[in-house]
Amino acid sequence: MTVGIVVVGSVNLDLVVATPRLPSPGETVLGGEFRTVPGGKGANQAVAAARAGAACAFVGAVGSDDFGRMLRDNLVAAGVDVRGLRTADGPSGVALITVDAAAENCIVVSPGANATLAGLTAADRAAIGAADVLLLQLEVPLPVVAEAAGCARDGGTTVVLNAAPAAPLPRHLLDLVDMLVVNEHEAAVVAGLPAHTGTAALVDALLALVPTVVLTLGTRGAAYGDRCGLRLRVPAPVIDAVDTTAAGDAFTGALAVAWVERGTASSEDALRWACAAGAACAQRPGASVALPERARIDALFHEAYRNTA
Ligand code: RIB
Numbered sequence: 001m002t003v004g005i006v007v008v009g010s011v012n013l014d015l016v017v018a019t020p021r022l023p024s025p026g027e028t029v030l031g032g033e034f035r036t037v038p039g040g041k042g043a044n045q046a047v048a049a050a051r052a053g054a055a056c057a058f059v060g061a062v063g064s065d066d067f068g069r070m071l072r073d074n075l076v077a078a079g080v081d082v083r084g085l086r087t088a089d090g091p092s093g094v095a096l097i098t099v100d101a102a103a104e105n106c107i108v109v110s111p112g113a114n115a116t117l118a119g120l121t122a123a124d125r126a127a128i129g130a131a132d133v134l135l136l137q138l139e140v141p142l143p144v145v146a147e148a149a150g151c152a153r154d155g156g157t158t159v160v161l162n163a164a165p166a167a168p169l170p171r172h173l174l175d176l177v178d179m180l181v182v183n184e185h186e187a188a189v190v191a192g193l194p195a196h197t198g199t200a201a202l203v204d205a206l207l208a209l210v211p212t213v214v215l216t217l218g219t220r221g222a223a224y225g226d227r228c229g230l231r232l233r234v235p236a237p238v239i240d241a242v243d244t245t246a247a248g249d250a251f252t253g254a255l256a257v258a259w260v261e262r263g264t265a266s267s268e269d270a271l272r273w274a275c276a277a278g279a280a281c282a283q284r285p286g287a288s289v290a291l292p293e294r295a296r297i298d299a300l301f302h303e304a305y306r307n308t309a
Contacts, residue, residue: 003054003260004131008148009042010114010139011060012093013067014287022100038074039095039287041137044246047078048253048291059084059124061113063092084124088113103241117144129155133256137162149176162252163190179212181252187215199223222271234271237304241282250281250291276301
């Protein structure tokens with residue numbers, strides 16, 4: 001089966017410098033070579049889903065600059081359907097990214113054209129209604145996120161919201177979400193709980209808001225909970241990470257594919273496969289360029305979990 005996924009989200013050009021360590025406020029550090037890499041949480045998740053085997057369409061906006069042309073070409077090269085990609089007058093979205101020696105990063109996003117995304121076309125709505133999964137993030141204006149979620153609900157399409165960057169969310173949007181994918185920081189913000197709240201408490205609090213919760217835990221793997229009472233915890237593959245940028249996007253894109261493909265098979269394996277995708281992404285530098293193909297995800301999945309019952 002080919003899974004159909006529509007992403008409504010952001011697309012950025014990532015301006016990346018590696019440094020031995022991330023600077024403190026007011027501090028200058030000398031970094032390494034400067035690189036430009038296609039990114040943006042929406043585009044990354046679209047490419048991740050396409051590389052994981054889905055037929056994927058992207059609804060978003062690039063600017064009328066050279067970056068916009070590069071970003072459009074990158075999505076096309078990945079096999080993503082870009083008929084829903086607008087070109088807005090003005091600059092494309094840009095992300096300033098610093099990556100340290102421990103593979104952690106700091107990201108500042110200038111939304112550019114992403115901020116102009118307003119209102120879905122009839123073609124966007126038809127694509128969302130015909131898809132298996134609508135994938136959403138929070139780097140485009142909230143009204144269009146909510147409109148897309150409402151359209152998916154009308155069409156019986158599963159809504160997966162990756163609530164990144166972290167933001168408190170209105171009830172009318174949460175009511176349209178089938179699965180929420182968040183890291184611990186994002187989970188605490190959405191749930192209105194203090195930082196460092198424990199994993200189980202975060203999952204329980206979020207299940208009061210949405211029916212299914214996936215908590216990404218970085219090198220500790222992922223936790224899962226749903227309103228049927230199922231709770232899962234899966235470890236992450238042990239790898240040498242070089243850059244965790246877009247690892248969460250690789251996880252979310254792959255999870256959307258695995259979730260539909262699993263049929264009656266194990267939800268736990270779908271989570272493991274998503275963890276393998278995130279880990280495979282972290283093994284290579286950059287965002288879009290590091291997102292793994294299905295064969296690489298399969299290989300790491302089997303290597304990491306072969307002794308798992
Ligand atoms: O999730 C990683 C992405 O966040 C980067 O590609 C950057 O563009 C920001 O959107």
